[in-house]
Amino acid sequence: MRSSDSNPAPGPSGALGPAGAARTAGAAPAELADRWRPGPPPVLLAARCRACGRLSFPPWPQCPSCWQQTDTVPLPRQGTLYTFTAIHVGQSGGEPPRVLGYADFGGVRVLGPLTGAPPWIGAPVTVAEATSGPAGSPSRRYAFQVDSP
Numbered sequence: 001m002r003s004s005d006s007n008p009a010p011g012p013s014g015a016l017g018p019a020g021a022a023r024t025a026g027a028a029p030a031e032l033a034d035r036w037r038p039g040p041p042p043v044l045l046a047a048r049c050r051a052c053g054r055l056s057f058p059p060w061p062q063c064p065s066c067w068q069q070t071d072t073v074p075l076p077r078q079g080t081l082y083t084f085t086a087i088h089v090g091q092s093g094g095e096p097p098r099v100l101g102y103a104d105f106g107g108v109r110v111l112g113p114l115t116g117a118p119p120w121i122g123a124p125v126t127v128a129e130a131t132s133g134p135a136g137s138p139s140r141r142y143a144f145q146v147d148s149p
C-alpha cells in the first residue's frame with residue numbers, strides 16, 4: 001500500500017481533520033493532546049477504523065473515509081523520511097533554520113521537526129521528543145530523529 005493512499009492531502013489543512021468532524025464542544029483540545037505519547041519511548045498515535053481498517057493521523061474519533069468509530073493505536077517508532085525542507089526565519093545571523101519533514105510510519109505520513117543527522121530523502125527516522133517555545137515555558141512535542149547512515 002502506498003502511504004499516500006491513506007493520507008491523500010498531507011499538510012497543514014490535514015491537521016484540521018475532515019469537515020464536520022469533532023464539532024462537539026471540547027473535542028478539539030483532546031485530539032491535539034493525543035497525537036503522541038512522550039513515553040519513554042515516545043510514540044505517535046493514529047486512529048484505526050473499526051470498519052474499514054484505515055489508519056489516519058491525527059487520531060480522530062471517526063474515520064475520514066467511512067465515518068465509523070476508530071480506535072487509537074500506536075504507530076511504529078521507525079519511519080522513512082519522505083521529504084523535508086529548511087525554513088529560514090528572519091535576517092541572516094538570526095536563528096538557525098527550522099528543518100521540517102514528512103515521514104512515513106506504518107502507512108501514515110506525518111509532518112514534524114527533524115533532529116539528528118543531516119536529512120536526506122529516504123533516511124531512516126525514529127520518533128523522539130523535543131522541546132520548543134520560550135525558555136521559561138517550553139512545550140514538549142514530538143520530533144523525528146534522523147538516524148546516521
Ligand SMILES: [Zn+2]
Pocket residue numbers: 049050051052053054063064065066067068
Ligand atoms: Zn473507515
